[in-house]
Amino acid sequence: MAIVTCEQISYQYAKASIHQPLALIDVSLRLEQGKFYAIVGATGSGKSTLLQHLNGIYQPTKGKLQVYDVVFAAGAKVKGLKPLRSRVGLVFQFPEQQLFEETVEKDLMFGPIQFGADEQQARAAAVEALLAVGLDEAFMARSPFELSGGQMRKVAIATVLASNPELIVLDEPTATLDPVSRTELIALLKRLCVEQGRTIVMVTHRLDEVLAAADEFILMQQGAVTYTGTRADLIRSPHLLQAADIVVPNEMKLAHEISERLGIVVDELPSGIEGWADWLIHNSDAASKAVDRYATDSSASQQEQTDKASPRGMTESDEKGE
Amino acid sequence: MDERMVMGRYVAAQSWVHQLDPRAKLTAMVLFLIAVICADYSLELAVITAFSLVILMTSGIPLRRYGRASKPLWPLMAFMFLFYVLFEHNGDVWLSIGSFTVTSEGVLLGLYAVWRMLLLVCFTSILTFTTTPIELNLGLEAVLKPLKLIGVSPQQWTMMITIALRFIPTIFEEANKILKAQASRGADYEDLKLKEKGKLVVTLLVPVTVGAFRRAEELVMAMESRGYVLDAKRTSLRYLTWQGTDTLFILLFIVLTAGMIIL
Known part of the structure:
Protein backbone atom coordinates (compact mmCIF):
# COMPACT_ATOMS: atom_id res chain seq x y z
CA MET A 1 0.00 0.00 0.00
CA ALA A 2 1.41 3.36 -0.98
CA ILE A 3 1.46 5.79 1.92
CA VAL A 4 3.23 8.61 0.13
CA THR A 5 2.73 9.59 -3.49
CA CYS A 6 4.57 12.50 -5.05
CA GLU A 7 3.40 13.56 -8.46
CA GLN A 8 5.94 15.82 -10.10
CA ILE A 9 6.40 18.08 -7.13
CA SER A 10 8.69 21.08 -7.30
CA TYR A 11 9.65 23.42 -4.50
CA GLN A 12 11.09 26.91 -4.52
CA TYR A 13 12.28 28.53 -1.27
CA ALA A 14 11.65 32.22 -1.96
CA LYS A 15 8.61 32.44 -4.15
CA ALA A 16 9.00 36.12 -4.91
CA SER A 17 12.46 35.82 -6.38
CA ILE A 18 13.03 34.78 -9.97
CA HIS A 19 16.68 34.05 -9.36
CA GLN A 20 15.99 31.47 -6.67
CA PRO A 21 16.57 28.06 -8.24
CA LEU A 22 14.12 25.25 -7.58
CA ALA A 23 15.15 23.14 -4.60
CA LEU A 24 13.09 20.22 -5.94
CA ILE A 25 12.38 19.62 -9.60
CA ASP A 26 9.55 17.35 -10.79
CA VAL A 27 10.00 14.72 -8.12
CA SER A 28 7.74 11.69 -8.48
CA LEU A 29 7.87 8.95 -5.88
CA ARG A 30 5.78 6.24 -4.27
CA LEU A 31 6.63 5.04 -0.79
CA GLU A 32 5.12 1.78 0.41
CA GLN A 33 4.09 0.82 3.92
CA GLY A 34 6.66 -1.08 5.99
CA LYS A 35 9.75 -0.56 3.89
CA PHE A 36 13.10 1.00 4.68
CA TYR A 37 13.96 3.76 2.23
CA ALA A 38 17.32 5.43 1.93
CA ILE A 39 17.55 8.77 0.19
CA VAL A 40 21.13 9.31 -0.88
CA GLY A 41 22.63 12.35 -2.52
CA ALA A 42 25.41 14.89 -2.36
CA THR A 43 25.02 18.06 -0.30
CA GLY A 44 22.56 20.48 -1.85
CA SER A 45 20.77 17.80 -3.83
CA GLY A 46 17.39 18.53 -2.20
CA LYS A 47 17.22 15.59 0.22
CA SER A 48 16.28 17.66 3.26
CA THR A 49 13.75 19.70 1.33
CA LEU A 50 12.03 16.58 0.07
CA LEU A 51 12.01 15.12 3.57
CA GLN A 52 10.33 18.14 5.09
CA HIS A 53 7.49 17.75 2.61
CA LEU A 54 6.56 14.43 4.18
CA ASN A 55 4.88 16.05 7.18
CA GLY A 56 3.86 19.30 5.57
CA ILE A 57 6.54 21.62 6.95
CA TYR A 58 7.13 22.53 3.33
CA GLN A 59 4.31 22.23 0.87
CA PRO A 60 4.96 21.82 -2.86
CA THR A 61 5.14 24.88 -5.11
CA LYS A 62 4.11 22.73 -8.05
CA GLY A 63 2.65 19.24 -8.39
CA LYS A 64 0.65 17.09 -6.01
CA LEU A 65 1.70 15.26 -2.88
CA GLN A 66 -0.32 12.80 -0.85
CA VAL A 67 0.81 11.55 2.55
CA TYR A 68 -1.63 9.06 4.07
CA ASP A 69 -5.00 10.78 3.67
CA VAL A 70 -3.71 14.34 3.41
CA VAL A 71 -3.40 15.85 -0.06
CA PHE A 72 -1.11 18.80 -0.67
CA ALA A 73 -1.90 20.49 -3.95
CA ALA A 74 0.23 23.32 -5.30
CA GLY A 75 -0.87 26.75 -4.20
CA ALA A 76 -3.30 25.61 -1.49
CA LYS A 77 -1.83 25.82 2.00
CA VAL A 78 -3.03 22.96 4.18
CA LYS A 79 -3.47 23.77 7.87
CA GLY A 80 -4.38 21.65 10.88
CA LEU A 81 -1.75 19.01 10.21
CA LYS A 82 -1.63 17.67 13.75
CA PRO A 83 -3.24 14.30 12.92
CA LEU A 84 -0.79 13.79 10.06
CA ARG A 85 2.17 14.77 12.23
CA SER A 86 1.23 12.23 14.85
CA ARG A 87 1.62 9.58 12.15
CA VAL A 88 4.75 11.01 10.54
CA GLY A 89 7.70 11.59 12.87
CA LEU A 90 10.39 13.84 11.47
CA VAL A 91 13.92 14.07 12.87
CA PHE A 92 15.59 17.14 11.42
CA GLN A 93 19.19 17.60 10.51
CA PHE A 94 21.32 18.58 13.52
CA PRO A 95 18.74 17.19 15.94
CA GLU A 96 20.75 18.55 18.86
CA GLN A 97 19.45 22.00 17.94
CA GLN A 98 15.85 20.96 18.36
CA LEU A 99 15.64 20.40 22.09
CA PHE A 100 13.91 23.15 23.98
CA GLU A 101 12.56 21.90 27.31
CA GLU A 102 14.20 22.09 30.72
CA THR A 103 14.63 18.36 31.14
CA VAL A 104 15.04 15.44 28.81
CA GLU A 105 11.84 13.99 30.26
CA LYS A 106 9.76 17.05 29.36
CA ASP A 107 11.25 17.15 25.90
CA LEU A 108 10.43 13.49 25.33
CA MET A 109 6.89 13.94 26.64
CA PHE A 110 6.17 17.06 24.55
CA GLY A 111 5.18 15.11 21.43
CA PRO A 112 2.96 12.46 23.06
CA ILE A 113 1.14 15.11 25.11
CA GLN A 114 0.59 17.31 22.06
CA PHE A 115 -0.89 14.29 20.31
CA GLY A 116 -3.33 13.64 23.14
CA ALA A 117 -1.67 11.18 25.50
CA ASP A 118 -2.12 11.65 29.24
CA GLU A 119 0.87 12.23 31.48
CA GLN A 120 1.29 8.60 32.47
CA GLN A 121 1.17 7.29 28.91
CA ALA A 122 3.53 10.05 27.80
CA ARG A 123 6.03 9.19 30.50
CA ALA A 124 5.92 5.50 29.63
CA ALA A 125 6.44 6.33 25.94
CA ALA A 126 9.32 8.63 26.90
CA VAL A 127 11.12 5.93 28.88
CA GLU A 128 10.61 3.40 26.14
CA ALA A 129 11.98 5.74 23.48
CA LEU A 130 14.97 6.65 25.62
CA LEU A 131 15.85 2.99 26.18
CA ALA A 132 15.37 2.29 22.48
CA VAL A 133 18.10 4.76 21.52
CA GLY A 134 20.43 3.21 24.06
CA LEU A 135 20.30 5.73 26.91
CA ASP A 136 19.21 4.78 30.40
CA GLU A 137 16.49 6.30 32.58
CA ALA A 138 19.00 8.40 34.52
CA PHE A 139 18.96 10.82 31.62
CA MET A 140 15.31 11.71 32.18
CA ALA A 141 15.98 14.32 34.86
CA ARG A 142 18.93 15.97 33.14
CA SER A 143 18.85 19.17 31.16
CA PRO A 144 19.23 18.52 27.44
CA PHE A 145 21.76 21.34 27.21
CA GLU A 146 24.32 19.68 29.47
CA LEU A 147 24.49 16.51 27.37
CA SER A 148 27.24 15.76 24.90
CA GLY A 149 26.59 16.21 21.20
CA GLY A 150 26.04 12.52 20.56
CA GLN A 151 23.72 12.15 23.56
CA MET A 152 21.69 15.17 22.48
CA ARG A 153 21.30 13.62 19.08
CA LYS A 154 20.05 10.37 20.56
CA VAL A 155 17.60 12.21 22.80
CA ALA A 156 16.36 14.19 19.80
CA ILE A 157 15.74 10.98 17.89
CA ALA A 158 13.98 9.56 20.95
CA THR A 159 11.68 12.62 21.12
CA VAL A 160 10.29 11.61 17.75
CA LEU A 161 10.12 7.90 18.54
CA ALA A 162 8.16 8.70 21.71
CA SER A 163 5.14 9.79 19.66
CA ASN A 164 5.09 6.34 18.10
CA PRO A 165 4.85 7.45 14.46
CA GLU A 166 3.98 5.02 11.67
CA LEU A 167 6.31 6.72 9.25
CA ILE A 168 9.69 7.74 10.67
CA VAL A 169 11.62 10.24 8.61
CA LEU A 170 15.22 11.03 9.57
CA ASP A 171 17.54 13.61 8.07
CA GLU A 172 21.16 12.47 8.35
CA PRO A 173 20.66 11.01 11.82
CA THR A 174 24.05 9.30 11.88
CA ALA A 175 26.24 12.28 11.08
CA THR A 176 28.63 13.03 13.97
CA LEU A 177 27.63 9.83 15.79
CA ASP A 178 30.41 7.44 16.73
CA PRO A 179 30.66 4.23 14.67
CA VAL A 180 29.11 2.04 17.40
CA SER A 181 26.09 4.30 17.90
CA ARG A 182 25.80 4.57 14.15
CA THR A 183 25.37 0.85 13.60
CA GLU A 184 23.13 0.63 16.68
CA LEU A 185 20.85 3.33 15.35
CA ILE A 186 20.55 1.71 11.95
CA ALA A 187 19.85 -1.62 13.62
CA LEU A 188 17.14 0.01 15.74
CA LEU A 189 15.51 1.55 12.67
CA LYS A 190 15.68 -1.78 10.86
CA ARG A 191 14.03 -3.47 13.85
CA LEU A 192 11.23 -0.89 13.94
CA CYS A 193 10.73 -1.54 10.28
CA VAL A 194 10.82 -5.33 10.29
CA GLU A 195 9.26 -6.13 13.67
CA GLN A 196 6.67 -3.38 13.93
CA GLY A 197 5.95 -2.72 10.28
CA ARG A 198 6.88 0.94 10.40
CA THR A 199 8.07 2.76 7.35
CA ILE A 200 11.50 4.35 7.57
CA VAL A 201 12.79 7.08 5.33
CA MET A 202 16.36 8.01 6.06
CA VAL A 203 18.50 10.59 4.37
CA THR A 204 22.23 10.14 4.27
CA HIS A 205 25.15 11.06 2.10
CA ARG A 206 26.93 7.87 3.04
CA LEU A 207 25.57 5.00 1.05
CA ASP A 208 27.74 2.40 2.81
CA GLU A 209 25.94 2.69 6.15
CA VAL A 210 22.49 1.95 4.73
CA LEU A 211 23.54 -0.43 1.98
CA ALA A 212 22.71 -3.50 4.05
CA ALA A 213 19.66 -2.15 5.88
CA ALA A 214 17.59 -0.33 3.28
CA ASP A 215 15.11 -2.02 0.96
CA GLU A 216 14.82 0.76 -1.56
CA PHE A 217 17.26 3.41 -2.62
CA ILE A 218 16.44 6.85 -3.92
CA LEU A 219 19.26 8.83 -5.47
CA MET A 220 18.99 12.57 -5.71
CA GLN A 221 21.01 15.05 -7.68
CA GLN A 222 20.45 18.77 -7.95
CA GLY A 223 16.85 18.65 -6.81
CA ALA A 224 15.80 15.76 -9.00
CA VAL A 225 15.41 12.06 -8.28
CA THR A 226 17.76 10.24 -10.62
CA TYR A 227 17.12 6.68 -9.50
CA THR A 228 14.77 4.60 -7.42
CA GLY A 229 15.17 0.88 -6.98
CA THR A 230 16.46 -2.03 -4.97
CA ARG A 231 19.98 -2.78 -3.88
CA ALA A 232 20.52 -5.43 -6.54
CA ASP A 233 19.67 -2.92 -9.27
CA LEU A 234 21.83 -0.27 -7.67
CA ILE A 235 24.85 -2.58 -7.54
CA ARG A 236 24.59 -3.16 -11.25
CA SER A 237 24.73 0.54 -11.99
CA PRO A 238 27.63 2.16 -10.13
CA HIS A 239 27.87 4.84 -12.83
CA LEU A 240 24.66 6.34 -11.39
CA LEU A 241 26.40 6.84 -8.07
CA GLN A 242 29.37 8.52 -9.66
CA ALA A 243 27.07 10.80 -11.65
CA ALA A 244 25.26 11.82 -8.47
CA ASP A 245 28.58 12.56 -6.70
CA ILE A 246 28.05 9.78 -4.16
CA VAL A 247 31.04 7.91 -2.81
CA VAL A 248 30.84 4.32 -4.04
CA PRO A 249 30.89 2.06 -0.95
CA ASN A 250 33.94 -0.16 -0.53
CA GLU A 251 31.75 -3.28 -0.69
CA MET A 252 30.53 -2.28 -4.12
CA LYS A 253 34.06 -1.52 -5.23
CA LEU A 254 35.17 -4.94 -4.02
CA ALA A 255 32.32 -6.67 -5.86
CA HIS A 256 33.17 -4.72 -8.96
CA GLU A 257 36.87 -5.63 -8.75
CA ILE A 258 36.02 -9.31 -8.26
CA SER A 259 33.81 -9.43 -11.30
CA GLU A 260 36.34 -7.47 -13.36
CA ARG A 261 39.40 -9.50 -12.44
CA LEU A 262 38.02 -12.94 -11.60
CA GLY A 263 34.96 -12.96 -13.83
CA ILE A 264 32.62 -13.92 -10.96
CA VAL A 265 29.46 -11.84 -10.78
CA VAL A 266 28.55 -10.90 -7.19
CA ASP A 267 24.81 -10.51 -7.63
CA GLU A 268 23.60 -10.26 -4.03
CA LEU A 269 26.05 -7.97 -2.28
CA PRO A 270 27.25 -9.49 1.03
CA SER A 271 27.38 -7.08 3.95
CA GLY A 272 30.17 -6.76 6.45
CA ILE A 273 33.23 -8.91 6.96
CA GLU A 274 31.16 -11.93 8.02
CA GLY A 275 28.99 -11.58 4.97
CA TRP A 276 32.00 -11.62 2.72
CA ALA A 277 33.51 -14.59 4.53
CA ASP A 278 30.23 -16.49 4.05
CA TRP A 279 30.16 -15.51 0.42
CA LEU A 280 33.71 -16.75 -0.05
CA ILE A 281 32.89 -20.11 1.55
CA HIS A 282 29.79 -20.48 -0.62
CA ASN A 283 31.65 -19.60 -3.77
CA SER A 284 34.96 -21.23 -2.85
CA ASP A 285 35.00 -23.48 -5.94
CA ALA A 286 34.35 -20.72 -8.40
CA ALA A 287 36.69 -18.45 -6.52
CA SER A 288 39.62 -20.87 -6.42
CA LYS A 289 39.17 -21.68 -10.10
CA ALA A 290 39.05 -18.03 -10.89
CA VAL A 291 42.12 -17.35 -8.81
CA ASP A 292 44.01 -20.16 -10.59
CA ARG A 293 42.90 -18.81 -13.91
CA TYR A 294 43.93 -15.34 -12.88
CA ALA A 295 47.33 -16.60 -11.76
CA THR A 296 47.98 -18.44 -15.01
CA ASP A 297 46.66 -15.53 -17.01
CA SER A 298 48.92 -13.09 -15.30
CA SER A 299 51.99 -15.34 -15.54
CA ALA A 300 51.15 -15.90 -19.20
CA SER A 301 50.92 -12.22 -19.82
CA GLN A 302 54.20 -11.70 -17.98
CA GLN A 303 55.78 -14.37 -20.19
CA GLU A 304 54.36 -12.58 -23.18
CA GLN A 305 55.87 -9.33 -22.02
CA THR A 306 59.33 -10.84 -21.61
CA ASP A 307 58.90 -12.49 -25.04
CA LYS A 308 58.10 -9.14 -26.51
CA ALA A 309 60.93 -7.46 -24.69
CA SER A 310 63.68 -9.92 -25.58
CA PRO A 311 63.74 -9.63 -29.40
CA ARG A 312 64.04 -5.88 -29.07
CA GLY A 313 66.87 -6.42 -26.60
CA MET A 314 68.55 -8.70 -29.15
CA THR A 315 68.31 -6.18 -31.94
CA GLU A 316 69.69 -3.53 -29.67
CA SER A 317 72.67 -5.67 -28.77
CA ASP A 318 73.02 -6.62 -32.47
CA GLU A 319 73.17 -2.97 -33.38
CA LYS A 320 75.75 -2.45 -30.69
CA GLY A 321 77.69 -5.42 -31.90
CA GLU A 322 77.84 -3.96 -35.37
CA MET B 1 10.51 34.44 8.70
CA PRO B 133 28.98 45.31 7.01
CA ILE B 134 32.69 45.71 6.31
CA GLU B 135 32.31 49.37 5.40
CA LEU B 136 30.10 49.91 8.38
CA ASN B 137 32.72 48.36 10.62
CA LEU B 138 35.48 50.58 9.24
CA GLY B 139 33.26 53.63 9.50
CA LEU B 140 32.29 52.90 13.09
CA GLU B 141 35.88 52.36 14.06
CA ALA B 142 36.84 55.71 12.58
CA VAL B 143 33.93 57.58 14.13
CA LEU B 144 34.54 56.06 17.56
CA LYS B 145 38.26 56.81 17.48
CA PRO B 146 38.00 59.80 19.87
CA LEU B 147 36.84 57.37 22.57
CA LYS B 148 40.42 56.13 22.81
CA LEU B 149 41.17 59.28 24.78
CA ILE B 150 38.95 58.13 27.62
CA GLY B 151 40.35 54.62 27.58
CA VAL B 152 37.65 52.88 25.53
CA SER B 153 38.86 50.78 22.65
CA PRO B 154 36.92 51.58 19.47
CA GLN B 155 38.15 48.34 17.93
CA GLN B 156 36.55 46.26 20.66
CA TRP B 157 33.26 48.08 20.35
CA THR B 158 33.09 47.84 16.58
CA MET B 159 33.99 44.17 16.72
CA MET B 160 31.20 43.63 19.22
CA ILE B 161 28.68 45.51 17.11
CA THR B 162 29.72 43.74 13.93
CA ILE B 163 29.43 40.33 15.53
CA ALA B 164 26.05 41.21 17.04
CA LEU B 165 24.72 42.31 13.65
CA ARG B 166 26.18 39.27 11.94
CA PHE B 167 24.44 36.88 14.32
CA ILE B 168 20.92 38.33 14.16
CA PRO B 169 19.90 36.23 11.13
CA THR B 170 21.67 33.17 12.56
CA ILE B 171 19.71 33.39 15.79
CA PHE B 172 16.45 33.78 13.89
CA GLU B 173 17.35 30.72 11.86
CA GLU B 174 17.98 28.78 15.05
CA ALA B 175 14.63 29.82 16.52
CA ASN B 176 12.96 28.86 13.26
CA LYS B 177 14.52 25.42 13.46
CA ILE B 178 13.05 24.84 16.91
CA LEU B 179 9.65 26.08 15.76
CA LYS B 180 9.79 23.56 12.93
CA ALA B 181 10.72 20.78 15.35
CA GLN B 182 7.81 21.77 17.59
CA ALA B 183 5.45 21.82 14.62
CA SER B 184 6.58 18.32 13.72
CA ARG B 185 5.85 17.22 17.25
CA GLY B 186 2.30 18.50 17.13
CA ALA B 187 2.51 22.15 18.16
CA ASP B 188 2.23 24.12 14.94
CA TYR B 189 2.68 27.83 15.65
CA GLU B 190 0.29 28.78 12.87
CA ASP B 191 -2.53 26.57 14.14
CA LEU B 192 -2.37 27.69 17.75
CA LYS B 193 -4.46 30.19 19.67
CA LEU B 194 -2.84 33.44 20.78
CA LYS B 195 -2.25 32.32 24.35
CA GLU B 196 -0.64 29.05 23.28
CA LYS B 197 1.45 30.93 20.73
CA GLY B 198 2.83 33.04 23.55
CA LYS B 199 3.68 29.94 25.56
CA LEU B 200 5.45 28.39 22.60
CA VAL B 201 7.55 31.50 22.02
CA VAL B 202 8.60 31.43 25.66
CA THR B 203 9.92 27.89 25.21
CA LEU B 204 12.26 29.30 22.55
CA LEU B 205 14.01 31.60 25.00
CA VAL B 206 16.16 29.04 26.78
CA PRO B 207 17.46 27.06 23.81
CA VAL B 208 18.10 30.17 21.73
CA THR B 209 19.98 31.85 24.58
CA VAL B 210 21.97 28.70 25.27
CA GLY B 211 22.69 28.43 21.55
CA ALA B 212 23.86 32.04 21.39
CA PHE B 213 26.27 31.53 24.28
CA ARG B 214 27.60 28.32 22.78
CA ARG B 215 28.08 30.06 19.47
CA ALA B 216 29.85 32.99 21.11
CA GLU B 217 32.22 30.65 22.89
CA GLU B 218 32.99 28.77 19.69
CA LEU B 219 33.54 32.04 17.86
CA VAL B 220 36.01 33.26 20.48
CA MET B 221 37.98 30.05 20.20
CA ALA B 222 37.92 30.15 16.42
CA MET B 223 39.13 33.75 16.41
CA GLU B 224 41.87 33.14 18.92
CA SER B 225 43.09 30.01 17.19
CA ARG B 226 43.45 32.09 14.05
CA GLY B 227 45.60 34.56 15.90
CA TYR B 228 43.15 37.31 16.81
CA VAL B 229 44.50 39.45 19.62
CA LEU B 230 42.38 42.20 21.14
CA ASP B 231 43.65 45.67 20.36
CA ALA B 232 46.59 44.45 18.35
CA LYS B 233 47.58 46.91 15.68
CA ARG B 234 45.77 45.80 12.53
CA THR B 235 46.14 46.60 8.91
CA SER B 236 43.12 46.86 6.70
CA LEU B 237 42.40 45.44 3.27
CA ARG B 238 40.07 48.29 2.41
CA TYR B 239 40.56 51.96 3.03
Missing part, protein backbone atom coordinates in the same frame (compact mmCIF):
# COMPACT_ATOMS: atom_id res chain seq x y z
CA ASP B 2 13.57 35.14 6.58
CA GLU B 3 11.63 37.18 4.10
CA ARG B 4 10.09 39.30 6.79
CA MET B 5 13.36 40.13 8.50
CA VAL B 6 14.42 43.11 6.40
CA MET B 7 15.70 45.37 9.15
CA GLY B 8 19.45 45.70 9.16
CA ARG B 9 20.25 43.98 5.90
CA TYR B 10 22.45 45.26 3.12
CA VAL B 11 20.63 45.77 -0.18
CA ALA B 12 22.92 45.84 -3.17
CA ALA B 13 22.23 48.67 -5.63
CA GLN B 14 24.05 51.39 -7.47
CA SER B 15 23.22 54.80 -6.11
CA TRP B 16 24.96 57.88 -4.83
CA VAL B 17 24.02 56.90 -1.28
CA HIS B 18 25.76 53.55 -1.69
CA GLN B 19 28.90 55.37 -2.83
CA LEU B 20 29.04 57.66 0.19
CA ASP B 21 31.71 57.23 2.82
CA PRO B 22 30.34 55.29 5.80
CA ARG B 23 31.83 57.90 8.14
CA ALA B 24 29.76 60.56 6.41
CA LYS B 25 26.64 58.42 6.68
CA LEU B 26 27.21 57.69 10.36
CA THR B 27 27.78 61.34 11.21
CA ALA B 28 24.74 62.30 9.17
CA MET B 29 22.64 59.80 11.13
CA VAL B 30 23.63 61.41 14.42
CA LEU B 31 22.80 64.86 13.05
CA PHE B 32 19.50 63.54 11.75
CA LEU B 33 18.69 62.14 15.18
CA ILE B 34 19.32 65.53 16.76
CA ALA B 35 17.22 67.26 14.11
CA VAL B 36 14.28 64.91 14.65
CA ILE B 37 14.43 65.36 18.42
CA CYS B 38 14.57 69.14 18.10
CA ALA B 39 11.64 69.36 15.68
CA ASP B 40 8.53 70.35 17.62
CA TYR B 41 6.07 71.56 15.01
CA SER B 42 4.36 69.82 12.15
CA LEU B 43 6.00 72.22 9.72
CA GLU B 44 9.46 71.24 10.96
CA LEU B 45 8.61 67.57 10.84
CA ALA B 46 7.22 68.05 7.34
CA VAL B 47 10.48 69.66 6.21
CA ILE B 48 12.49 66.76 7.63
CA THR B 49 10.11 64.27 6.03
CA ALA B 50 10.46 65.93 2.63
CA PHE B 51 14.22 66.06 3.05
CA SER B 52 14.53 62.39 3.96
CA LEU B 53 12.04 61.30 1.30
CA VAL B 54 14.25 62.84 -1.39
CA ILE B 55 17.26 60.90 -0.10
CA LEU B 56 15.33 57.64 0.35
CA MET B 57 13.86 57.87 -3.13
CA THR B 58 17.24 58.40 -4.76
CA SER B 59 18.90 55.59 -2.81
CA GLY B 60 18.05 52.99 -5.44
CA ILE B 61 16.01 50.92 -2.97
CA PRO B 62 12.22 50.77 -3.24
CA LEU B 63 10.45 52.88 -0.61
CA ARG B 64 8.31 49.90 0.38
CA ARG B 65 11.37 48.25 1.78
CA TYR B 66 11.97 51.09 4.21
CA GLY B 67 8.35 50.83 5.26
CA ARG B 68 8.75 47.13 5.96
CA ALA B 69 11.87 47.81 8.01
CA SER B 70 9.72 49.76 10.49
CA LYS B 71 7.22 46.93 10.84
CA PRO B 72 8.70 45.28 13.94
CA LEU B 73 8.36 48.62 15.76
CA TRP B 74 4.68 49.17 14.97
CA PRO B 75 3.46 47.79 18.30
CA LEU B 76 5.84 50.14 20.11
CA MET B 77 4.54 53.06 18.06
CA ALA B 78 0.95 52.13 18.83
CA PHE B 79 1.84 51.96 22.52
CA MET B 80 3.51 55.38 22.41
CA PHE B 81 0.49 56.88 20.72
CA LEU B 82 -1.90 55.42 23.28
CA PHE B 83 0.30 56.61 26.10
CA TYR B 84 0.15 60.21 24.90
CA VAL B 85 -3.55 60.01 24.16
CA LEU B 86 -4.46 58.65 27.58
CA PHE B 87 -2.13 60.60 29.83
CA GLU B 88 -1.93 64.08 28.30
CA HIS B 89 -4.51 66.36 29.89
CA ASN B 90 -3.87 69.70 28.16
CA GLY B 91 -5.96 70.93 25.23
CA ASP B 92 -9.63 70.49 24.33
CA VAL B 93 -11.28 67.48 25.84
CA TRP B 94 -12.71 65.27 23.11
CA LEU B 95 -13.75 62.26 25.09
CA SER B 96 -13.54 61.07 28.65
CA ILE B 97 -13.89 57.55 29.92
CA GLY B 98 -13.61 57.25 33.67
CA SER B 99 -10.38 58.86 34.79
CA PHE B 100 -8.98 58.89 31.23
CA THR B 101 -9.48 61.88 29.00
CA VAL B 102 -8.70 62.07 25.34
CA THR B 103 -7.59 65.60 24.46
CA SER B 104 -6.63 67.33 21.23
CA GLU B 105 -3.16 67.95 22.60
CA GLY B 106 -2.72 64.32 23.52
CA VAL B 107 -3.66 63.08 20.06
CA LEU B 108 -1.38 65.65 18.47
CA LEU B 109 1.61 64.77 20.66
CA GLY B 110 0.95 61.08 20.11
CA LEU B 111 0.94 61.59 16.36
CA TYR B 112 4.18 63.57 16.55
CA ALA B 113 5.84 60.84 18.56
CA VAL B 114 4.83 58.19 16.03
CA TRP B 115 5.89 60.42 13.17
CA ARG B 116 9.33 60.97 14.71
CA MET B 117 9.77 57.29 15.35
CA LEU B 118 8.83 56.39 11.78
CA LEU B 119 11.23 58.99 10.42
CA LEU B 120 14.03 57.69 12.58
CA VAL B 121 13.56 54.02 11.79
CA CYS B 122 12.98 54.43 8.06
CA PHE B 123 15.78 56.88 7.63
CA THR B 124 18.35 55.12 9.76
CA SER B 125 17.63 51.92 7.80
CA ILE B 126 19.40 53.67 4.95
CA LEU B 127 22.64 53.17 6.84
CA THR B 128 22.44 49.38 6.98
CA PHE B 129 20.68 49.06 3.62
CA THR B 130 23.31 50.96 1.66
CA THR B 131 26.48 50.10 3.59
CA THR B 132 28.12 46.70 3.56
CA LEU B 240 37.87 54.58 3.20
CA THR B 241 38.20 57.54 0.89
CA TRP B 242 36.51 60.81 1.69
CA GLN B 243 35.15 62.65 -1.33
CA GLY B 244 33.55 65.94 -2.12
CA THR B 245 30.05 64.47 -2.08
CA ASP B 246 30.66 63.26 1.47
CA THR B 247 31.44 66.77 2.66
CA LEU B 248 28.39 68.05 0.81
CA PHE B 249 26.21 65.35 2.38
CA ILE B 250 27.34 66.27 5.88
CA LEU B 251 26.87 70.00 5.18
CA LEU B 252 23.27 69.33 4.15
CA PHE B 253 22.61 67.66 7.46
CA ILE B 254 24.40 70.38 9.43
CA VAL B 255 22.15 72.97 7.79
CA LEU B 256 19.06 70.87 8.52
CA THR B 257 19.98 70.26 12.14
CA ALA B 258 21.02 73.86 12.78
CA GLY B 259 17.72 74.98 11.29
CA MET B 260 15.77 72.72 13.63
CA ILE B 261 17.71 73.87 16.69
CA ILE B 262 17.34 77.58 15.91
CA LEU B 263 13.63 77.45 15.06
